Amino acid sequence: MSHPLFTPELKIMLGEGNAAGLREFCESLHPATVAEALDDPDLSPEQVWEAISPAPIRTQASVFEYLPPARQVEMAEKARPQVGQLIGKMSHDDRADLLRRLPGRAVEALMRLVDEADRKDIAALGQYGEGTVGALMTTDYAWLPGTLTAAEAVDQLRQQAPDKETIYYIYVLDEAARRPDGSLAPRRLLGVVSLRDLILAPRHTLIRDLMEGEVIALRADEDREAVARVFSRYDLLAVPVVDDRGGLLGIVTHDDVLDVVQAEATEDLQRQAGVGPIEGNYLDAGFGTVWKSRAKWLGVLFVLQMVTINVMAYYERKLEGDPGKAAEDRLAFLIVFIPLCLSVGGNAGSQASTLVTRALALEQIRVSDWVRVFRRELLMAASLAATLGVLSVGRTYFLTPNSVLADLRPGQFWHLIWAVTLAVMGICVTGATVGAMLPLGVRAIGRDPALMSAPLIATLSDVLGIAIYFNIAAFFFL
Amino acid sequence: MSHPLFTPELKIMLGEGNAAGLREFCESLHPATVAEALDDPDLSPEQVWEAISPAPIRTQASVFEYLPPARQVEMAEKARPQVGQLIGKMSHDDRADLLRRLPGRAVEALMRLVDEADRKDIAALGQYGEGTVGALMTTDYAWLPGTLTAAEAVDQLRQQAPDKETIYYIYVLDEAARRPDGSLAPRRLLGVVSLRDLILAPRHTLIRDLMEGEVIALRADEDREAVARVFSRYDLLAVPVVDDRGGLLGIVTHDDVLDVVQAEATEDLQRQAGVGPIEGNYLDAGFGTVWKSRAKWLGVLFVLQMVTINVMAYYERKLEGDPGKAAEDRLAFLIVFIPLCLSVGGNAGSQASTLVTRALALEQIRVSDWVRVFRRELLMAASLAATLGVLSVGRTYFLTPNSVLADLRPGQFWHLIWAVTLAVMGICVTGATVGAMLPLGVRAIGRDPALMSAPLIATLSDVLGIAIYFNIAAFFFL
Numbered sequence: 010m011s012h013p014l015f016t017p018e019l020k021i022m023l024g025e026g027n028a029a030g031l032r033e034f035c036e037s038l039h040p041a042t043v044a045e046a047l048d049d050p051d052l053s054p055e056q057v058w059e060a061i062s063p064a065p066i067r068t069q070a071s072v073f074e075y076l077p078p079a080r081q082v083e084m085a086e087k088a089r090p091q092v093g094q095l096i097g098k099m100s101h102d103d104r105a106d107l108l109r110r111l112p113g114r115a116v117e118a119l120m121r122l123v124d125e126a127d128r129k130d131i132a133a134l135g136q137y138g139e140g141t142v143g144a145l146m147t148t149d150y151a152w153l154p155g156t157l158t159a160a161e162a163v164d165q166l167r168q169q170a171p172d173k174e175t176i177y178y179i180y181v182l183d184e185a186a187r188r189p190d191g192s193l194a195p196r197r198l199l200g201v202v203s204l205r206d207l208i209l210a211p212r213h214t215l216i217r218d219l220m221e222g223e224v225i226a227l228r229a230d231e232d233r234e235a236v237a238r239v240f241s242r243y244d245l246l247a248v249p250v251v252d253d254r255g256g257l258l259g260i261v262t263h264d265d266v267l268d269v270v271q272a273e274a275t276e277d278l279q280r281q282a283g284v285g286p287i288e289g290n291y292l293d294a295g296f297g298t299v300w301k302s303r304a305k306w307l308g309v310l311f312v313l314q315m316v317t318i319n320v321m322a323y324y325e326r327k328l329e330g331d332p333g334k335a336a337e338d339r340l341a342f343l344i345v346f347i348p349l350c351l352s353v354g355g356n357a358g359s360q361a362s363t364l365v366t367r368a369l370a371l372e373q374i375r376v377s378d379w380v381r382v383f384r385r386e387l388l389m390a391a392s393l394a395a396t397l398g399v400l401s402v403g404r405t406y407f408l409t410p411n412s413v414l415a416d417l418r419p420g421q422f423w424h425l426i427w428a429v430t431l432a433v434m435g436i437c438v439t440g441a442t443v444g445a446m447l448p449l450g451v452r453a454i455g456r457d458p459a460l461m462s463a464p465l466i467a468t469l470s471d472v473l474g475i476a477i478y479f480n481i482a483a484f485f486f487l
Numbered sequence: 488m489s490h491p492l493f494t495p496e497l498k499i500m501l502g503e504g505n506a507a508g509l510r511e512f513c514e515s516l517h518p519a520t521v522a523e524a525l526d527d528p529d530l531s532p533e534q535v536w537e538a539i540s541p542a543p544i545r546t547q548a549s550v551f552e553y554l555p556p557a558r559q560v561e562m563a564e565k566a567r568p569q570v571g572q573l574i575g576k577m578s579h580d581d582r583a584d585l586l587r588r589l590p591g592r593a594v595e596a597l598m599r600l601v602d603e604a605d606r607k608d609i610a611a612l613g614q615y616g617e618g619t620v621g622a623l624m625t626t627d628y629a630w631l632p633g634t635l636t637a638a639e640a641v642d643q644l645r646q647q648a649p650d651k652e653t654i655y656y657i658y659v660l661d662e663a664a665r666r667p668d669g670s671l672a673p674r675r676l677l678g679v680v681s682l683r684d685l686i687l688a689p690r691h692t693l694i695r696d697l698m699e700g701e702v703i704a705l706r707a708d709e710d711r712e713a714v715a716r717v718f719s720r721y722d723l724l725a726v727p728v729v730d731d732r733g734g735l736l737g738i739v740t741h742d743d744v745l746d747v748v749q750a751e752a753t754e755d756l757q758r759q760a761g762v763g764p765i766e767g768n769y770l771d772a773g774f775g776t777v778w779k780s781r782a783k784w785l786g787v788l789f790v791l792q793m794v795t796i797n798v799m800a801y802y803e804r805k806l807e808g809d810p811g812k813a814a815e816d817r818l819a820f821l822i823v824f825i826p827l828c829l830s831v832g833g834n835a836g837s838q839a840s841t842l843v844t845r846a847l848a849l850e851q852i853r854v855s856d857w858v859r860v861f862r863r864e865l866l867m868a869a870s871l872a873a874t875l876g877v878l879s880v881g882r883t884y885f886l887t888p889n890s891v892l893a894d895l896r897p898g899q900f901w902h903l904i905w906a907v908t909l910a911v912m913g914i915c916v917t918g919a920t921v922g923a924m925l926p927l928g929v930r931a932i933g934r935d936p937a938l939m940s941a942p943l944i945a946t947l948s949d950v951l952g953i954a955i956y957f958n959i960a961a962f963f964f965l
Binding site: 037038039041045163166167170171176177204205208209223225237240241242243244246263264266267268270271274275277278279281282283284287290291292296299300303304306307308310311312314315317318319321322323325326341342344345346347348349351352353355356357359360362363364365367368371373374378381382385388389392393396397400401404408409410412413433437463464467468471475 | 515516517519523641644645648649654655682683686687701703715718719720721722724741742744745746748749752753755756757759760761762765768769770774777778781782784785786788789790792793795796797799800801803804819820822823824825826827829830831833834835837838840841842843845846849851852856859860863866867870871874875878879882886887888890891911915941942945946949953
């Protein structure tokens with residue numbers, strides 16, 4: 010998505026080969042804005058390099074980090090030497106992300122351009138799969154031994170700061186220990202101290218007396234959802250990631266959390282709509298990937314929905330009786346109300362399943378609350394059904410098509426009104442309670458409740474709805 | 488939601504009247520954890536006060552801030568004097584939130600317990616409506632004049648820090664100006680400097696030479712969505728909020744942004760499922776509120792869906808011909824395929840509308856991209872339709888119920904297969920393109936695209952679907 014003002018300006022400067030102007034452009038604006046201006050389909054990867062290369066290497070790296078992942082990959086493939094230079098200056102989590110997306114050969118070629126420390130760091134971060142806490146982690150955290158005073162600590166930070174992702178939380182680590190095989194194990198996390206506390210503390214206070222020893226930490230192999238949960242519960246700027254021994258592996262900083270929350274919300278929204286989640290941008294996502302994630306669910310729903318054919322055929326036969334039945338005994342007029350009645354179940358069910366699924370995701374309810382949820386949804390469904398019932402009586406009384414009225418025998422008009430209305434109400438209650446209970450059931454067996462997508466609930470409620478409708482109709486008309 | 492380990496411990500200490508234990512409990516744990524342990528339906532507001540009162544007043548205020556809003560309101564109503572004491576120590580945005588939720592009389596009574604500066608501050612923040620940037624804002628930001636040196640600035644911050652929500656961004660303001668009426672106008676925002684830069688800078692550098700002058704700022708009356716957008720684009724810790732003159736009114740800090748993003752995502756999920764958004768916790772939300780937000784949409788959808796009755800009646804009459812028609816000419820068997828065919832449109836439409844609505848919300852696409860979206864969805868729908876078409880031929884060939892087969896005249900079997908399959912494919916393409924285009928259309932006229940909820944798309948696609956189905960059937964059978 011290009012920038013409406015800056016992209017044209019940039020193109021003019023590129024056309025003129027105005028290096029001074031480009032440098033000024035990259036340095037004066039926020040790197041996110043520069044990246045936005047550069048993210049234009051008209052600009053080739055070479056032109057993007059031409060635009061940022063006049064700027065200092067750190068600025069280049071910042072702008073590059075803000076480009077969309079697909080663009081980064083394209084640039085890394087088309088201009089390896091430049092990317093090789095930038096990689097040493099990129100933040101450690103962003104470069105690990107980039108390399109995770111590149112094909113194996115490209116990674117190998119790039120790694121040859123990088124110095125050894127960076128190579129080790131990239132390999133360490135690269136081992137964590139996408140969707141884990143480890144994949145969000147950066148290794149450039151600020152740390153100190155606990156034996157320094159506050160004043161010494163601030164001096165030390167002055168040295169460390171330019172390279173660190175954040176210096177607002179400083180991690181206090183113990184001596185390095187050796188593993189049985191002689192290699193160095195990660196230093197153990199003893200506590201955390203904020204820069205605010207360091208600044209406020211008397212100069213000679215020891216760090217270990219200042220630090221908070223009860224540190225909230227995550228494991229590298231946890232699901233990234235844990236990051237969102239911890240940040241939103243404790244209002245943190247960063248959270249440390251530790252191994253089994255309590256050794257510090259890295260930290261996850263606040264800027265990655267928003268992305269996680271947005272990505273998780275997108276995933277939930279897509280699941281809820283019956284789309285296997287699609288990574289990344291809607292228009293950039295591969296056609297085949299999108300097709301697969303949609304066709305899978307459409308196919309499953311289609312096959313399940315096929316049951317409605319048999320259910321309909323069964324009840325239709327029952328209502329129609331034998332084929333020789335006289336025309337005036339036919340009950341075909343009942344058919345016209347089916348789409349209306351079925352839609353009520355789908356709508357009420359999708360409301361209930363969405364509310365319950367989201368409440369589970371936000372930890373507002375637990376599976377053990379199912380009795381409360383059931384009671385509430387039943388009551389809610391009953392009052393919603395009452396509302397629809399009133400609408401249904403009104404509709405059927407005033408607006409039933411003449412062709413339907415012509416098929417009714419004398420005295421059957423109110424039968425029709427009650428049959429439709431009771432069916433609407435019954436289907437509404439069934440849809441809402443099924444919609445509310447299924448996500449809880451799926452969570453209870455340890456699966457993602459968002460699997461009970463709205464279309465799936467609608468399909469199940471269609472099958473039940475046809476049975477409810479025809480049984481009520483049979484009661485009034487047979 | 489109580490805490491499985493700490494809530495029982497807390498209840499024991501409360502039972503024993505163990506004030507020292509309670510103080511230790513409140514001080515050693517993170518205030519969010521203490522609040523979680525206190526949020527138990529068994530504990531009365533009085534017991535919650537008893538549990539936190541042994542702790543220092545600042546700790547009390549932090550714990551209170553982490554209690555769920557409904558609980559805060561309940562406590563404020565039951566124990567006004569204690570809340571009056573806490574209010575002076577609460578963070579400015581949290582207390583403004585609390586007062587926004589209290590009834591007018593309770594606010595008046597509380598305001599009498601608060602000193603004048605706080606009262607003015609509360610009134611200033613209270614004027615912004617829920618859902619705006621102003622409602623998220625806090626006024627306890629750190630600020631300095633630009634004429635100080637870096638060393639002087641750090642000294643000044645030591646004085647300011649204990650009261651400030653964050654000292655990691657320091658705002659540089661000009662002299663106070665008077666309005667024409669003699670009152671003081673907010674000081675104008677000249678720039679921002681991070682504590683990191685202050686610490687790194689040589690001691691005698693002037694703040695105005697260090698500061699970033701191009702500040703990304705928001706207006707108080709903007710929608711809170713702007714906060715999420717700015718934070719996720721620029722990776723900030725806080726963003727300033729200014730008035731028309733550029734006067735600094737307050738700041739929004741990172742800890743409020745996650746809540747906004749989660750709340751917006753919840754709103755989108757609920758809208759998408761046809762629920763008028765519900766504020767707050769699923770189980771705590773008032774029955775009447777939830778009823779209203781669900782009944783409204785169920786009612787609207789029900790009324791719209793009523794059109795299907797007339798459409799069905801119209802086509803049924805056309806297919807059935809006059810009532811005296813011979814039994815073997817009746818086409819009632821066509822009816823059993825309707826729920827299946829309609830469901831395809833709803834499912835494909837809800838996938839497309841959800842993908843497009845989310846892409847709009849995340850600014851991955853703009854309304855002007857509609858041609859690209861249309862082309863992509865048409866192609867996608869066509870290939871999804873092809874998949875369903877294969878399933879449909881298989882299903883109809885192998886699994887058509889005997890009662891349907893009995894109604895078919897010789898040679899009509901393949902007519903049936905093609906009618907159902909072409910209808911499924913046509914409805915799939917229609918549902919997906921309508922689902923993709925309507926959210927763009929709604930955004931084009933300046934409304935929230937999430938209004939085109941999945942159930943609404945399903946309803947529209949049902950009406951179109953019946954017409955498509957019967958027209959195709961008529962082509963094969965009349």
